[in-house]
Amino acid sequence: MIRIGIYGYGNLGRGIESAIRQNSDMELVCVFTRRDPATLKLNTPGVSAVHVDDVLEYKDKIDVMILCGGSATDLPRQTPALCEHFCVIDSFDTHAKIPEHFAAVDSVAKANNKTAMISVGWDPGMFSLNRLYAGCILPDGKDYTFWGKGVSQGHSDAIRRIEGVMDAKQYTIPVEEALSAVRSGTEPELSTREKHKRECFVVAKAGADLERIEKEIKEMPNYFADYDTTVHFISAEELKRDHDGIPHGGFVIRTGKTGFNKENSHVIEYSLKLDSNPEFTASVIVAYVRAVARLYDKGDYGCKTVFDIPPALLSPKSAEELRAELL
């Protein structure tokens, strides 16, 4: 059994708790929280919440610690700190800061003979892997990543900060014509506006100036100004009824040419359609927990990413079974 600790109990932490149940070689030891542990209602009988201050008491009771905090401020601090005492895995997703985060975690992991993994999930994660594989197979080509249809938390939050807005949900949606153009193999250059559009469902406060809110959304720099954005004003009840989920997904497509005269075209496409973004991310992390535990057992220390992990290490099956059943 792989003994797991969950560090942080938001959407991702609950997703991890649920995913562990689907893997019979794993066991949840406890959930660490900054809140008062007594206030946390877990979903796993017999497992309790523990305050983060007491985490070191679990040094020898946990094989892999899964960090479920945010990438902005939690993980850059928590992953290296916990790696001093535990094998760790996180879903750090600030793409531009990955090299820096990797270096920090790697040095602690190596100094303390621990195995760590960062940036595990679907993007970064499975999408990255597909960009890597497809790029190596078709060196003369171009790849494209589309996100959605799915909820962007950051964009929803940005709308909520506008005066007069009570609540909001924003969907990122790939533009169908752009997907078709990419799949045709013509390697189009696509602008930000051509690739994705944005759809917003907004609950306004009573008496708020809807026209102003819509204008502020559509003209918001970085978030909306470069996109075709649609704004729908709906009631709080409608938002709750129709937009309560956290779906997401997307497409990684690479097209490329082969042949002595580059006469043949190929399309490699990987896509995800997810009802729950945090539960799917959690499911990817939990599969990679198996790899972390196995690398640690072999004495393979330091920080890893999905690029470093032999795929067989994710599976509970033996190499023989995998070759016989899946190859």
Add this chain to the structure above:
Amino acid sequence: MIRIGIYGYGNLGRGIESAIRQNSDMELVCVFTRRDPATLKLNTPGVSAVHVDDVLEYKDKIDVMILCGGSATDLPRQTPALCEHFCVIDSFDTHAKIPEHFAAVDSVAKANNKTAMISVGWDPGMFSLNRLYAGCILPDGKDYTFWGKGVSQGHSDAIRRIEGVMDAKQYTIPVEEALSAVRSGTEPELSTREKHKRECFVVAKAGADLERIEKEIKEMPNYFADYDTTVHFISAEELKRDHDGIPHGGFVIRTGKTGFNKENSHVIEYSLKLDSNPEFTASVIVAYVRAVARLYDKGDYGCKTVFDIPPALLSPKSAEELRAELL
């Protein structure tokens, strides 16, 4: 530079020759053939064909030997035999015999301190990898593989053996309704007939009984009897003009549930649309040649499959570059 030998110069061998040009860290040393080398016209200036009898003269001049023979009779003999002297890679694709082939190659590779890879391509190969990854991420789910639209050499050959048939080309085509049903996440049980249909383009000899030929095709056990099959009689000119390529492709789809009450559904889909089946297979093999050469340099001997290879080993880029650019 990775020095490569091509063993066998059919469609796959030519695909390898072409793929090597797209990878600046690789160099073709020579092509080995059972035919009279003087009769072979290669496409790479300065590279010559050599008779297979002289292969051992190249023991120290080749880093990885790529075997391009057939799975039925060539590879089961050639891969273990050549592995005594070379690091080897093949695209052995008789799924049921992979464990046996693996064992044979593995024991020779280990006894001679060589690194070998078998069953590299897209199925087995990239499709297998996607079955593995998706199955580990969504343990409560079901996966489906569809092939096509593409040319099946075996089925085309079977038609050509019918009396009165001059030439023929057979396409395997996934049934659109089956793909939709799978993507819906309902995990349907699909019969052979429900998953794929077959379309045949047949050139009949002058005066042949077309009705009998069509009947023989449609009733042929294993090959056609279990499928909805369409037969078109066309002229030799039309066959040459419209059906000269070797396109293929397909879909690996896994759907599965997550959540404490399995309330959320997810769809993972990987698809290929290939103008040239042998050139794409060759492109996958050439990417994995890089992994074979690197494992050999590290002293990691024995037989491997795509399941064993850390993805980063396929890339000419450094681990730092990959993390910064693709993760």
